[in-house]
Amino acid sequence: MELKEKIAGNEPFPGIVHDTPGGGIVVSTFDSIINWARSNSLWPLSFATSCCGIEMMSTASAKYDFSRFGFEVARASPRQADVIIIAGTIVNKMAPVLKRLYDQMADPKYVIAMGACAISGGPFFYNTYSVVKGADHIIPVDVYIPGCPPRPEALLHSLISLQEKIKLGMTREQIRGEFKG
Amino acid sequence: MTNEEIKEYITTLAPAATFDETGEWLNIMVTAEELKPLMLALRNGKMQMNYLFCLTCVDFKTHLTMVYHLSATSHRQSIVIKANLNLEQPVIETVCDIWRTAEFLEREVFEMFGVHFTNHPDLRKLILEDDFKGYPLRKDFEDPINMIKL
Numbered sequence: 001m002e003l004k005e006k007i008a009g010n011e012p013f014p015g016i017v018h019d020t021p022g023g024g025i026v027v028s029t030f031d032s033i034i035n036w037a038r039s040n041s042l043w044p045l046s047f048a049t050s051c052c053g054i055e056m057m058s059t060a061s062a063k064y065d066f067s068r069f070g071f072e073v074a075r076a077s078p079r080q081a082d083v084i085i086i087a088g089t090i091v092n093k094m095a096p097v098l099k100r101l102y103d104q105m106a107d108p109k110y111v112i113a114m115g116a117c118a119i120s121g122g123p124f125f126y127n128t129y130s131v132v133k134g135a136d137h138i139i140p141v142d143v144y145i146p147g148c149p150p151r152p153e154a155l156l157h158s159l160i161s162l163q164e165k166i167k168l169g170m171t172r173e174q175i176r177g178e179f180k181g
Numbered sequence: 182m183t184n185e186e187i188k189e190y191i192t193t194l195a196p197a198a199t200f201d202e203t204g205e206w207l208n209i210m211v212t213a214e215e216l217k218p219l220m221l222a223l224r225n226g227k228m229q230m231n232y233l234f235c236l237t238c239v240d241f242k243t244h245l246t247m248v249y250h251l252s253a254t255s256h257r258q259s260i261v262i263k264a265n266l267n268l269e270q271p272v273i274e275t276v277c278d279i280w281r282t283a284e285f286l287e288r289e290v291f292e293m294f295g296v297h298f299t300n301h302p303d304l305r306k307l308i309l310e311d312d313f314k315g316y317p318l319r320k321d322f323e324d325p326i327n328m329i330k331l
Contacts, residue, residue, distance in 0.1 A: 092327065093310065126331035129317040129324045 014167070031169065038082070038108065039166040040070045042159070045081035047101065050088030052115040052149040059152040069159055078104040083162065085155075086141075089117040089124060090132040102139040108173050110166070112158055113141040116148040123148065140172050182228075182258065190228070195219045206250070208261045213247075216264045217274040220249070223262075224279050229253045230260070233276070236286035238294045240320045245271050245294060266296060275301040293318040 014036050015028025048056055059066050060074060075081040078101045090098055102109070113135050116122025121133035135141060142165060145158040165171050169178075182190070184207050191198050195215045201208035211219055223230040235250035245266040252259040266273060275298040277283035287298045288307040295316040298304055306313065315322055 093308075126329050129322070129327050133329070 032167075035167050035169060035174075039163040042071055042083045042110065042162070042166075043073045043075050043081050044071055045078055045084045045101065045105070046074045046076050047084055048087040049090060049094060050117065052087035052117070055149045055152055055155060056085060056087045056114065059155045064152040064156060066156060066159060069156070069163065071159055078102075079106060081105055082108065083110040083112060084139075085112045085114050086118040086135045087114045087149075089122075090135050090138065091130045092132060093130075095132050095138050098135065099138050108171070110143075110162055110171060110173075111135075111139055111141045112143045112145065112162060114145050114147075114155060114158070115150055116146065119144050119146065142171050182256070187228075187258075187260065191219070194222045194226075204261070206259050206261045208263060210263045210265075213264045213266055213273045216247075216262065217276070220262070220276050220279055223251060223260075228258075229255050231255070233280035233282055233286075234259075236276075236283055236290065238290045238296055238318075240294065240318065242320050244268060245296065247273055247290070247296065249276070271296040272299060273297075274299050277301060292316070295319070 013026070013028075014032035015026045018025045018027060048054075058064060060071075066072070071083075078084070082105070084102060084105065086098070102111070113119050117124065117131070118135045118141075121128075121131050124131035125133060132138065143158045143162050145154050147154050150158075162171075166174070169175075184202060187207060188200050191200075191209055195211050195218075197212060197215065198219075199210045201210065222228075230251040230253050232252040232254055233249060234252050235248070237248050239246045239248060245268060247264045247266060249262040250259065251262065264273060271294070273296060275283065275287060277287060277298075278300070284302065285307060287296075287301055288303070288305060290296050291298060291301075291304055292306040292309050292313070293316060305311070309317075315324065317324070
């Protein structure tokens with residue numbers, strides 16, 4: 001089985017179960033258990049700067065409902081949030097605010113760039129004096145979603161992709177941590 | 182009032198005014214000097230233009246044009262007043278003592294086009310940073326650091 005498949009869907013909990021009379025023993029590593037726990041309870045920051053925010057609200061509401069994947073607790077404070085979804089255009093005046101929000105979030109933290117504006121400036125790439133050409137000029141991004149704006153399905157896909165990335169230990173922070181330790 | 186009556190009335194207030202009826206509204210072109218007295222008369226006279234619903238500026242490369250959209254809530258009538266300004270020293274009298282809403286609109290035109298409104302109570306930049314250089318909505322605006330030209 002592919003590692004990715006194994007982590008993505010077919011394994012409810014990381015590790016091997018050794019059946020014993022009257023129960024069982026799970027053999028696993030702390031890292032994979034921590035990653036499993038973290039990936040299933042990602043709290044997004046309520047942060048949106050333009051029309052992508054409307055799609056994000058739609059994804060949060062009953063029809064698409066991202067709480068099915070552990071994203072239900074949208075926080076109004078960066079200190080309680082794990083993931084920031086950059087939903088919309090980042091203008092030059094917003095850039096220091098975004099940086100400060102990111103700095104205020106507690107580790108481990110993840111970033112999703114939602115939509116064309118957050119990826120590259122999108123429709124505001126040419127001939128504009130006020131728009132940052134990609135949020136990754138300011139903060140590191142883990143997952144990019146194209147679209148203008150992306151459909152809620154695309155946002156759900158990106159959220160699930162982020163979970164997979166965390167379970168695989170492939171986010172920027174996890175890789176950096178491995179080099180340190 | 183029909184357009185003909187309005188034109189006649191405005192000619193008595195500002196004899197040099199010219200008219201253009203090709204658009205949705207009656208366009209009245211006046212000089213920058215006669216704008217303020219005309220505006221006062223439109224607000225307080227029989228036209229009762231008590232609602233300034235748009236104040237903006239256009240850069241035609243050879244000159245700037247101030248554009249004022251006026252409406253009367255009692256008569257449901259709208260007209261457009263325009264005044265040309267030269268690019269080197271665009272100066273015009275403020276109208277924010279007639280319509281308070283013009284205070285912010287004029288600040289926006291000030292930061293985007295560099296039009297100077299005399300007697301404005303608080304002529305600062307509205308949205309841009311205070312240290313922003315240049316007037317971004319002018320056609321000759323250049324910003325090699327932030328702008329990617331197509």
